[in-house]
Structure formats: structure tokens, C-alpha cells
Amino acid sequence: MKTWHLDSEWKLGTVVPFLGKCRPFVGYCCQRCTPKSWEFFFHKNMISLGFCNVIKISEGNTRVQDIVCQKVPQSKGDAPETSMPVPQWMQRIHSILCQIQSSVSPLLLRLIHWALLKLLNQMFLGVIIHNGQLEMVRRAAEVPDVPVVFLSTHKSQLDRLLLQLLLISQGLGTPRVTCEYKTYPSKCRTLLALLGGVFLPQGVEQARDSEQGVLSRAVLASYVEEVLQSRQPLLMFLEEAFAGAPQVSASSREWLSLVFSAFHSGTVPDVMIVPVGISYDVAPDSGYRGKVSPTQTLSLWTSLWTICRAACRGLGCVRVDFAQPFSLQEYVANSLFRQSSSGKCLEELLLPEILGKRCSILDCEKLEQWSPGSEGIIALNKEQEILVYNLGLHTLSTGVSCSAIMAVQIMSALFLHKHKEGVFLSQLMQDFVWLTEEILLRSYDVGFSGQVRDVVLHALFLLRDCISLYHLSLGDVLVVPKKTDKAMTELSQHSTALLPVFIQEAVGVCAASALLVELLPYLGSPEQLRDVVLVQEELHNKTVLLVQLLPRDFLLCQPCQSLYNYCQVAVDKLIQCGLLVAEEMPSDVLVCDTAQKRFTKRLLWKATDDFADSDSDYSDETGNCCFKISQVENCSNFFVFLCCLLSPLLKTLERATVFLWEMESPQSESQYVEKLHCFLARKAKEDSSFECVCRTLTTISVRIYKELGVSALPCLPLQCAKTLIAFQILPFHALHNPFSGVPDSANSVLNLR
Secondary structure, three states: OOOOOOOOOOOOOOOOOOOOOOOOOOOOOOOOOOHHHHHHOOOHHHHHHOEEEOOOOOHHHHOOOOOOOOOOOOOOOOOOOOOOOHHHHHHHHHHHHHHHOOOOOHHHHHHHHHHHHHHHHHHOOEEEEEHHHHHHHHHHHOOOOOOEEEEEOOOOOOHHHHHHHHHHHOOOOOOEEEEOOOOOOHHHHHHHHHOOEEEOOHHHHOOOOOHHHHHHHHHHHHHHHHHHHOOOOEEEEOOOOOOOOOOOOHHHHHHHHHHHHHHHOOOOOOOEEEEEEEEEOOOOOHHHOOOOOOOOOOOHHHHHHHHHHHHHHOOOEEEEEEOOOEEHHHHHHHHHHHOOOOOEOHHHHHHHHHOOOOOHHHHOOEOOOOOOOOOOOOOOOHHHHHHHHHHHHHHHHHHHHHOOEOHHHHHHHHHHHOOOOOEEHHHHHHHHHHHHHHHHHOOOOEOOOOOHHHHHHHHHHHOOOOEEEEEOOOOOEEEEEOOOHHHHHHHHHHHHHHHHHHHHHHHHHHHHHHHHHHHHHHOOOHHHHHHOEEEHHHHHHHHHHHHHHOOHHHHOOOOOOOHHHHHHHHHHHHHHOOOEEEOOOOOOOOEEOOOOOOOOOOOHHHHOHHHOOOOHHHOOOOOOOEEEEOOOHHHHHHHHHHHHHHHHHHHHHHHHHHHHHHOOOOOOHHHHHHHHHHHHHHHHHHHOOHHHOOHHHHHHHHHHHHHHOOOOOOOOOHHHHHHHHHHHHHHHOOOOOOOOOOOHHHHHOOOOO
């Protein structure tokens, strides 16, 4: 393996992962933003500490030794002046505080956790955690006078109780767990509050100058400060429950702003942030993923029925991963030093390109927009709001990157994107090994081990409702995924876990696909595509367009990483994995090159020895490096696989464009989301594209349209907006290969069947 020498002070470690012999250490904190934390909380010996099953423990491990009694926080003078007597003020403050939390009941906590242990042993084969990661968290918890805040991904409503049980049983304290007020009925809220649940009070959404709103926000801020001062762990979730794609939720930004405010005011000297990733073979409530609105309330009976069904079915394993803890003080200091407000909105960046007015504006950074016009719980200035959002984005990226990939997720992706018509078991096992190695090579861990055949059969058993098995006389088994809406929906839900692993390659492949699709009308026959070479600059331009179009949290692009660098790495990875092959350019070869000469910086792939002695065609000054898509069968199949991973969002954007075209007049955002979701559901029944029926993808599409200038009160004329959006989205849309809609003979050009 070659070592890259980069012009930076980063310390790079070389890891050569082989299936069954080496697991990558996942969850490093950012070396650019938190270099001291990167050095302090990690030790090489932690890798060899092995795993433990946290539900195979005795009752003594779950005994609550000490519950910190909560004192009623006092308002710090933020409430408006009034002549109301002090007892009435205290009564109102106490009423608000009761909406936020209740005193934890040690007896009820022990009883629930005892019952939860029994239930978890019935539902899962194991809840696995790495002992080395636990050791890192214990080190962070031992820092004097510094509280610990856990920021977790969110895969199921069971996450709250599961993570709380894990932290208590491992001696990490009894955490306060943030909960969504509108998601739970009153009886569930009462029970969760007694177990350590914390809710946003009802008054916080009121106007900032209203008396009730000011008082609720003051009590809530004081409460969070008291929790942090008493060094009680705080557990927050970065995503909405049942999310089908990575996206920083609005509620997580509110809770993070409260933590930041407590640190900024000097209430606590520092806060240790611990990203958490959680992965299920099959989540107990996976049937609701992508369908339930964040504001929709789940009834108590629905929750109990879901738990009973999960206990009877058996759901495989759960893997919980803790990433490296990092200092909020260090992150804020480095971010404020580096943070820049320069950049342009998506409308300013992409509309000139859509209209054919190419300019250097493509080299600019995109300003992320979120909930424009909404007032947060804590009054922060623009720079602080950006810092809080970037903190959530940074932590979400780390939490997703440390989440293990489960066998069911790998198997679902193979069925949905490679073997939709069926596959022999022997070939399925080979593909499973291949995809597992690709995941390990990208420094992601997997949540399984053992013989390949046993792991594959275990995954097939858990997917028994989605597949059919046919035993053949030759001794092999034919595995065919079912074509029902329930089966396709479940497979698509599981397969979304692989998108973060291959997101950069998927972006680069879709950009290359868009170039080929745009070139088709100018060719005499599709067979001429075999002679087309892609010019480096045009491929970078198209990649930049797609990256700017998609949100950063969906791309998992860290805020300290420029979009330009993200696009460079995306193309570099295509070269490294063999999908793009450097090509000498003869005079009689068709060249896809319509870009202006802008990208002249040193490219990462040129640092390898393979291109060290390249001729003038590959120089930084000319930028004339050309590539061909590999003709090798395995590479072309991988090309299609990567296109399919990003296809659900691109297909959702395309159909949202059609829906926008049919819309007669502008509508409110909530109406548009609901009607678009119903429109996608109807379309899915026509062509079995159930991967698009996901509320998160719907909201992401609406978010993109708003940033392009389409809103309840459009910045652009509606007809103009329709044309522009259709022109921009459709070239990136590849159903299963970049030649969909052309004669079948074109499919053999690049072996993309």
C-alpha cells in the first residue's frame, strides 16, 4: 500500500483491513478541529480489548447506586418585569419545570430496566459494544468539573431506554434523556419523565416577546445549566426517529444551543461531547421508518403492540459504538478562528449555471440554510447559530461513520441494487464477501463475525418476509426477493445504511453518468459511448454541481471540509477503486469537455506514484487529464450499484419536479410536503419504487427547492422555476444505469446490465 505525503501537519496511520483479520478503529474525532482531543482520548491498546454483550449481565450491574435529586432551578432574571407576587411566580415556574422533567424514581428505574433486560434478551441475540470505546468514555467522564453530553444517531424509539440502560450498567451515570414532546401521549410522557426523560416545555415555541415564552425559555435554560453543573450525563439525539437519511433535526439544534449557551455563559468550564452510533439488524419499529411525521403522536397501545411483535419475531443483534470524545471548548475555539461567513446561497450558485452563464462562482462555498425565519429557544447571533449547526453536523457525521454496518443491511443492498431478479446462494455469498471487504476498506466497521455461510443464512432468516427460497436439484439454492410493496420497502429501509459508506463514490459516479446522458443526443449511435473519454475538469464541474445541490448533512460533509475538496476526493476515490481509468487521448476519440479552465489546483490523486512521471497532458497547468469508465465487468457492476444507492433521492427530486409542474399555485410548505408524500406513494405503486416513499427524502427535496428559490412566496416566477429545476435535476437522475431510456444495445457498451 502506498503512503500519501500531504502538505499538512496531520498524523496519518496506515491500516490494511482484510476480512476476518483486522477491524478498523472507527469514530476518530476531527484532527483539524479538535487535535488535542484526538491525541488524548485514544490509545492503540484499546483496539485489542474486544467486545462485550451488555444484556448478558446480572441484576447487580443494573442497580442504581445514586440518583442526584433535582432542585428546582430558579429563573436568572430573564423573565419580564411584572407586579405578580413571588408565590405566583414560583407556582408558574414549578408548573413549567414539571413539563420539563420529574424527579427520577429509583424503584421504577430498576423495575423498568429489569423488565427491559428480559425483553432485550427475548428480542435480540445480543447488544454488542466495544470495551475500548467504553474505556475512552470513562476517561472523558473522569475529567474534573466537566459534564458529558452524548449525541446519538436515532434508529428506533427503543434507543432511549436501551442507551440509558447501557450507560447505567457500565457505571457511566444515570443520564437525562431528551424526548420529543409531541411524539408521545401524556401517559408515556409521565412514565418517561420518571425514568429521566426531559421535554421541551410547551411555551418555548411562543413569540420571543410573550411573557409565557420568555419565562419558559428562562426556566429551560436554567434547568440545563443545573444538569450540567451537577455533572449528570445528558443524552440527545441528532436525528428524528424513523429518519430514512442523515439529517440534523431542528430539536437537536435547540438542545445543542442550550448546551452551548451554558458553556458560553461560563456556567461550566467545558463539555465533553461523545458521538454515539447505533445499528440494528432489524429495528423493532422499522415499519414506521420514513412514514411517520416528527409531529405525529404514537399511541401507547401501538408502541406496546410493536414491542410484542418484535419480541415474538426475533431481530438479530444491536451494535452500539462510542466515537472519540472531544472538548467543546477546543472545538469552539478552533471553529471561531476558522469560521467564515463568506459564501453564497444555492440560488445564486446554481441559477447562473442552469442559464448557461458559467462563471467562477462554482468555486464558492454554499451557505447552508435551515428553518429560515424561525426563532430558537436561546437568542444567538448569526455566528453562534452557524457554530451550533456545524457542531451538530460534525457530530452527526462522526456518529454515522462510527455506526457498524450489519449483515441484513448488506444483504438488502445486494437484493435491491444488484440481484433484484434473484441470485444463487453460492454467488450471493461471494458478493457478500466482496461488499464487506469494500466496507472495511473505507474504514467502516461491520457488526458481525463468523463463517460467511452462517452470517449469510442468519441475514436471510431475518429477511424471510422479503425473500423466497427455491431448492434446486443441483444442490444450490435460488434466492429471489419478493416484489410486494412491503418487501421492497423493508429492503430499501435496510439498504440506506450503506449510502454513507459510499456517498462520495456515488456522487462521482452520478456526475459521470450525467455527462454520458447529456452526450447521448449528439451521438450517431449509443455504441459510440465506448469511445467517449471524460475530461477531468468537466467531471469536477459536474460533481461540484451535484454536491452544491445536495445538503451537507445528507452528504455527511463535515463543516471544516470545503465542498471543493469533497469533490476532489470523490473523483479520487473513483480512480483508486478502478472505476475511472486514465486514458491517453488519440485524435479520433470523442471527448466530453465543455468546461472552462478553472480547477487548476493540485489534485490528490496526482500524489500517488502511479502518476509521478506523467507527461504534459496531466500537468496542473493544462488540466487535460482524461478518463474512461472501466470496461471490466466487476467495475461496471459496481458503477451501477453506486448509481442505485443515490437513486432514491434523485428519483424523489425528479418526481417532485413533476409534482411542481402540475401544481397550479404556490402552497404552504406543510401542504406541499403532505401532498408530495401522497404523490410519491401513488407513483410507487405504479412502478414499485417504494424507496422514494420516505418522509425524510420528501422534506430534503422541499428544502432543496426552497434554497433554489421556490417557496410559499416564490422568489422566481413559478413557470421559470419549473423549467430551471427540471433542467438541473433530470441529468443527474439514473434509475439503474446511465443509459435508461435508450435502446437495449446501449446497455452492452459499458457492460452495465
